[in-house]
Amino acid sequence: MNVTTGTMPPAVRRIRAYFAPVNRSAQQPTIFDPAQQGLFDLSAPAAPWIDLGWISAFTRKSGTKIDALRAGAPTTVQMQSRSEIEATVSFQFSSWGKLQMALASGTQQMNLLAAQQGVAAAGSGGTAVAAVALESGSTATVLQVGTTAAAGFSVGELVVVDVDYTGQTGFVGSGVSGAYVKSALTDVDYVRRVSLNVGRVNAIQDGALTLESALIAGMPTAAMKVSGVVGFCDREGSTFFQEWSALFVAEGQQGERTLWHYPRLQAMTSVGEVAAAAGGLESLRQSAAFRALPVKDPVDGENVVCFRSFVAGS
């Protein structure tokens, strides 16, 4: 710690948010180690952390209740105990993207798959165009689909890469669980509808789709297929809860950082936007709120919901 400024409160300009997947089936969050990673490059977080950009109106609330235990006559507080542990966090995203929308929606977010012509209308998208199988040599950023199929895609188009739905129940979606299936469905594209394994086509050449950024699930498997995505949709009334590991970073002007790490955050509100005035227009910002769930700190076995760390600048 800089001994000269160690007593000064951090003066921060804004806060940046990073999210990482939680393995829902195993209830295994992504743990951030501030001792090893506290001074990471804010523009290049280590995988699997995903940079979701700057946020505003960052508000933390503790719902932890501390009770006083009294004894004697007259009664006097003898000791204290914590009877409930609870914490919530809310904020607004400054940018508007797939993951920001998914997190702010509070529930599963549907990919609007390119629909076949003339199919029945559906609120979350009609029957999709048949997905394209991946060929060998595909990576997290290059999808080999063959020259014929590649002609069906265009630069700038969004695509989703995931497996066919074959009647499985439970959490579905590669890389990140996008939904929970309670009973078997019939839509072969259902996993691709809810998957967060989405990218944008940056270039098309020799039957390969090059993506702007790596897929969240990494290298695709041979069972995965590609579908074109025309947009996104979330639904009020949907029952799924998003759960992610989160990290919020505030960098002070002396290079110091305050980091708030919530290993497990579950959405606690439904979709909502706030309007911010900008040049006579209304700029819709997505607001999000989460409730923190506990993890056990292996250091001493304590059940905690949030780690707040402070690391001095180099």
Add this chain to the structure above:
Amino acid sequence: MQNAKDTFYEALRSRIAAGNPERTIVLRGQVRPGVLVEENELVTTVTMPDCLRLRWDEASVDAANAMPLVALRCEILYETAGTAGNGGMDRGRALAAMDAELAAAVNACPQFVVKQSYAALASGGSTVAMNTNVWWGDVAFGTAQVKADRVARTATVMVMSYQEAGEL
């Protein structure tokens, strides 16, 4: 305070030079990046066009903290008549280019640098890195003004630092 002023000037000058190496001026026979501090120059240079002129005006010290927090307001004045080859009809574009260069330089992350002491330069020494940083806010642009054949603008930036013990 002087160290904070000097450090911010050096940082801004470096960023402007990196963003547009062709933004240069000839001052007292020297070709240098097109950024100067008015109070450090002869009064005859203060209306030099096509360069950024820093003028320090308001200053405050918040002594309520463990270290005094110094806040300095820096006015950045610039003006241009465009180019003679275009008969000055590109003066608006030239001003917009300076707006963009200034915004890029001031608003780029990180908006802080280690404070330097330049006191030893007067006696042939070198700069000394201090223990704290100088940091600044985003640039705020004033309205463009017409000054004869030139268009001019004044932008402002708040520059802050902690006053270290014994610092001038």
